[in-house]
Amino acid sequence: MVRTKMIETDQLLTIKEASDWATKYLGKTVTTSNISYLIQYGLIKKIGGNGDTQVSKQELINYYKSYNGFREISWKDQLGNDLNWALSFDQYKEAETTKHVHRLHPYKGKFIPQLVEYFLDSHTDHFKKNVYFKKGDIVLDPFSGSGTTMVQACELGMHAIGIDVSAFNALIGNCKVMKYALADVQKEINRITKALKEFLLNSHTLEFERKLLQALYEFNNKHFPVPEYKYKVKRNLVNENKYGAEKEEEFLPIFNKLVKQYNIKLRQDQNDSFLDKWYSQHIRDEIRVVFDEIKKIKDTATKRIISIILSRTIRSCRATTHADLATLVEPITATYYCAKHGKVCKPLFSILKWWETYTKDTVNRLLQFDKLRTQTFQVCLAGDSRTIDIIKELEKGNPAFAELARKQKIKGIFSSPPYVGLIDYHEQHAYAYDLFGFKRKDDLEIGPLYKGQGREAKQSYIQGITDVLSNCKEYLVDDYDVFLVANDKYNMYPTIAENSGMQIVNQFKRPVLNRTEKDKGAYSEIIFHLKKVK
Numbered sequence: 001m002v003r004t005k006m007i008e009t010d011q012l013l014t015i016k017e018a019s020d021w022a023t024k025y026l027g028k029t030v031t032t033s034n035i036s037y038l039i040q041y042g043l044i045k046k047i048g049g050n051g052d053t054q055v056s057k058q059e060l061i062n063y064y065k066s067y068n069g070f071r072e073i074s075w076k077d078q079l080g081n082d083l084n085w086a087l088s089f090d091q092y093k094e095a096e097t098t099k100h101v102h103r104l105h106p107y108k109g110k111f112i113p114q115l116v117e118y119f120l121d122s123h124t125d126h127f128k129k130n131v132y133f134k135k136g137d138i139v140l141d142p143f144s145g146s147g148t149t150m151v152q153a154c155e156l157g158m159h160a161i162g163i164d165v166s167a168f169n170a171l172i173g174n175c176k177v178m179k180y181a182l183a184d185v186q187k188e189i190n191r192i193t194k195a196l197k198e199f200l201l202n203s204h205t206l207e208f209e210r211k212l213l214q215a216l217y218e219f220n221n222k223h224f225p226v227p228e229y230k231y232k233v234k235r236n237l238v239n240e241n242k243y244g245a246e247k248e249e250e251f252l253p254i255f256n257k258l259v260k261q262y263n264i265k266l267r268q269d270q271n272d273s274f275l276d277k278w279y280s281q282h283i284r285d286e287i288r289v290v291f292d293e294i295k296k297i298k299d300t301a302t303k304r305i306i307s308i309i310l311s312r313t314i315r316s317c318r319a320t321t322h323a324d325l326a327t328l329v330e331p332i333t334a335t336y337y338c339a340k341h342g343k344v345c346k347p348l349f350s351i352l353k354w355w356e357t358y359t360k361d362t363v364n365r366l367l368q369f370d371k372l373r374t375q376t377f378q379v380c381l382a383g384d385s386r387t388i389d390i391i392k393e394l395e396k397g398n399p400a401f402a403e404l405a406r407k408q409k410i411k412g413i414f415s416s417p418p419y420v421g422l423i424d425y426h427e428q429h430a431y432a433y434d435l436f437g438f439k440r441k442d443d444l445e446i447g448p449l450y451k452g453q454g455r456e457a458k459q460s461y462i463q464g465i466t467d468v469l470s471n472c473k474e475y476l477v478d479d480y481d482v483f484l485v486a487n488d489k490y491n492m493y494p495t496i497a498e499n500s501g502m503q504i505v506n507q508f509k510r511p512v513l514n515r516t517e518k519d520k521g522a523y524s525e526i527i528f529h530l531k532k533v534k
C-alpha cells in the first residue's frame, strides 16, 4: 500500500501533464505557463530539458499545500470564522482583476472591480440577501481614488459621481470613464512617437543601452543561469547577499566604461524637484520632448489620456531598483544586483520602450471598455468630500447630470475610505504633480501616512470620515445604502456611524489575498453596510 502511494506521488510529469493534474487537484484552471512560472522562479525544480522538461508531482503537492490548500483554514484561524471566503474572489486571475481600463495607470490602494460589482449588481446569495442598486441609479464614491466604482457603475448601467481630493487621482478616474475619438488618440500617439524617435536619432543613448544590454546578457548568463540560480537561492544553497554584491561589483567597470564611451550623463545638475532627482538627464529631456508635443493636442479628451500614458511611462522610468518601485528609497545611477530578478539589472536610460508599450496597451484597453460601457453619466470631481457642494460642482462641467442628481438624488455610496496612517495619496504620484503642475492638497487628505496612527491621528480620522458622511448624505435618497470598505483594526467605524446619524446594519468580512506588498500575511477588511437611523 505505502509503496504504491509513494510511487504514485513521486511521479514525474511533463509541463502539460502537470497543468492537467494541478487543474484537477486544485479545482481551478492551472495553465502550462503557470507551471513554467513555478519553474522559472525556482519554486519547483526543473527536471530534464531541451523540450522534455518534467517536474515532480510530490514537489507540486508540497508547493500547493503550503500556499493554497490550507490557506482558507489557517486564515480563518487567524482572522475568525466569520470570514466570508466568497469575497476573496480567489478564482479571478490578475488579468481579470485589472481588466480593461482598470489598469490604465498604477495606483496604490485600489480595490478590485469584482468587489464593487458584487455589491452593485443585481445578484443575491447566502451573504448578500438584497439587491441595493439598479440600472439608472446614481452611485457616489466620495473617496474615488482611481475610479473603480465609476467604471463598474458604467458597466452596470448606473450613473456615478466620484470625488477625490487629489487632482491627479480625479484625472485617472475621469480618464477611465471618458469617451474618446480613438482614431484621434491613435493619430496623436503616432505623431508623438515619431517626434520622440527623431529626438533619439540625435543621441547615443539607444546605442549605449543596446551595448549595455548585450554585456549584461552575457554576464548574467554566465553568473546567474536560469532557472538553476533561483532554485539554489530558494534553498539557501548560495549566499545571495554575498554573491550578488560580488557580482554587482564585478560588473561595474564594464558599465562605467560604456558610460564614458557614450558620454552618458547619469544625473541632472539640479536636485530640487522630484523630476530633477529621480530621472537621468537624458530621460528628463525625453519627457520634455513628449510633454511639449502633448501640449499641442487640441482635443481635451485625447490630451488627457495621452497625459496619463506619459505619466504611467515616467513612473516606470524612475531611477529606482526593481525591488523599490513601490516605495522609493534612493535614486540609482548604475547597474545593481536585483534580488527580484536574480541577476544584475540596470536603470532605464530612455523612455521609448515603456512609451511604446503603454501607448499600445492603453488603446487596447480603451477599445475593450468601449464595448462594455453603457450610456450613463460618470464624473469624478476634484475636491474635499467633507465640504464639497456636489450639485454645484457637477453643474460646472455637466449640467444635465447635475439636474438628474438634483431630481433623482443619489441612491447610495460604495467607497473605500483611506485607512488611518497607511498611504500618502498625493505623494505616491509625486512625479505627476511635478510634471503637470497640479496643485497639491496633502493637508486635506484624511488619515495620511505622514500623520501616523497615534491618538490624535485617529481622532482626526473619525472626525474626517464623519464629516464626509454628514456632507454626502444631504444628496442621498432617504432609504439610502452606504457601503464602506475598511480595515477597521481600531474599531472606529461604530463611532463614525453614530456620529454621522447612521447605523451599521451588516458587516461583510473579506480576506484580502492578492496583495502586492511584500507582507503577504493574513489580512482582512470589512465592508460595513450603513443606513439611516430609523
Ligand SMILES: C[S@@+](CC[C@H](N)C(=O)[O-])C[C@H]1O[C@@H](n2cnc3c(N)ncnc32)[C@H](O)[C@@H]1O
Binding pocket: 107, 109, 110, 111, 112, 142, 143, 144, 145, 146, 147, 148, 149, 163, 164, 165, 166, 169, 383, 384, 385, 386, 415, 416, 417, 418, 419, 425, 426, 444, 445, 446
Ligand atoms: C483607499 S483610496 C480609494 C481607492 C479606490 N476605491 C480605488 O479603487 O481606486 C482613498 C482615496 O481617498 C482620497 N481622499 C483622502 N482624503 C480625502 C478627502 N478629504 N476628500 C476626498 N477624497 C479624499 C485619497 O486621495 C484616495 O485617493
